[in-house]
Amino acid sequence: MHVTVNGEGLDLEKATSLQQLLAHLNIGEGRIAVELNGEIVAKSQISRQALVEGDKIEIVQAIGGG
Amino acid sequence: MKDVTDRPLVIAGTTYSSRLIIGSGKYQNFQENLAALEMSGAEIITVAIRRVNLGQNSDEPSLLEVISAEKYTILPNTAGCYSADDAVRTCRMARELLDGRKLVKLEVLGDQKTLYPNVTETLAAAEALVKDDFDVMVYTSDDPLIAKRLEEIGCVAVMPLGAPIGSGLGIRNPTNIRLILDNATVPIIVDAGVGTASDASIAMELGCDGVLMNTAIAEASKPVLMASAMKKAVESGREAYLAGRMPRRLYASASSPIDGTFF
Numbered sequence: 001m002h003v004t005v006n007g008e009g010l011d012l013e014k015a016t017s018l019q020q021l022l023a024h025l026n027i028g029e030g031r032i033a034v035e036l037n038g039e040i041v042a043k044s045q046i047s048r049q050a051l052v053e054g055d056k057i058e059i060v061q062a063i064g065g066g
Numbered sequence: 067m068k069d070v071t072d073r074p075l076v077i078a079g080t081t082y083s084s085r086l087i088i089g090s091g092k093y094q095n096f097q098e099n100l101a102a103l104e105m106s107g108a109e110i111i112t113v114a115i116r117r118v119n120l121g122q123n124s125d126e127p128s129l130l131e132v133i134s135a136e137k138y139t140i141l142p143n144t145a146g147c148y149s150a151d152d153a154v155r156t157c158r159m160a161r162e163l164l165d166g167r168k169l170v171k172l173e174v175l176g177d178q179k180t181l182y183p184n185v186t187e188t189l190a191a192a193e194a195l196v197k198d199d200f201d202v203m204v205y206t207s208d209d210p211l212i213a214k215r216l217e218e219i220g221c222v223a224v225m226p227l228g229a230p231i232g233s234g235l236g237i238r239n240p241t242n243i244r245l246i247l248d249n250a251t252v253p254i255i256v257d258a259g260v261g262t263a264s265d266a267s268i269a270m271e272l273g274c275d276g277v278l279m280n281t282a283i284a285e286a287s288k289p290v291l292m293a294s295a296m297k298k299a300v301e302s303g304r305e306a307y308l309a310g311r312m313p314r315r316l317y318a319s320a321s322s323p324i325d326g327t328f329f
Contacts, residue, residue, distance in 0.1 A: 031135075
């Protein structure tokens, strides 16, 4: 299954949930926000969110800025 | 000379005792940023929203693990956005990231060289964000009509530039800042342009409700010392504003009495 994460293509061996993807990428679920195909995925929904072929995922965090 | 009474800085219902807001960009490391923050006395700190680096070490602390969202008001910005849509999308991500906190700093830029605000996109984004229940602190030009329009849209603070972002050129158009202040019913906070302590004092002496700065502290040779200077500059500028300065005169006015001389 092919998805795009933060602009980078990623081939996953099998069907994966969003939570599994984050774990695979070694990203903690603390201070992040996730967008799936342009829509925010609420933190409470991450564990339930399935991914499908072609999904576009954005994962953001807070960094230094003015 | 008009008599000015002090009123606390209230943004979206929260009262702040410090009138200085600082940024978190351009510091050597999080520890230096935190030390400057503590020294400055600021209660609000801006952050940017960016993609997580894939393959980053999750053991490395993130900014919000060093600067606590429980202790400080984290003000996510829309820096880097050149359209209303991107700015609104960034704010929605920020709100999710910060557990529903809805205070944001809206900035929609128009030009990479000057980082001057694109006011038409800023107005569109402000309308969309207010409708979506955000508390919007908005970076804008020093145009008094646009500042008033942003207030009418429902922004909780209007933040005109003193000079371009990161330029350190100071308050280049105090006359316009005064015009904005004269018509405002929401806090007016100078955002961008401050280079050194006297610039912050000038903004506060004009009657601004606060000053937001990043580079002036972060790019100082000794950021923590500059944070201390900025704290004092904002406080002394505020006190001078409240005290009501003497009138300017073209000619001298003797401080010692003319009567009673013996020569």
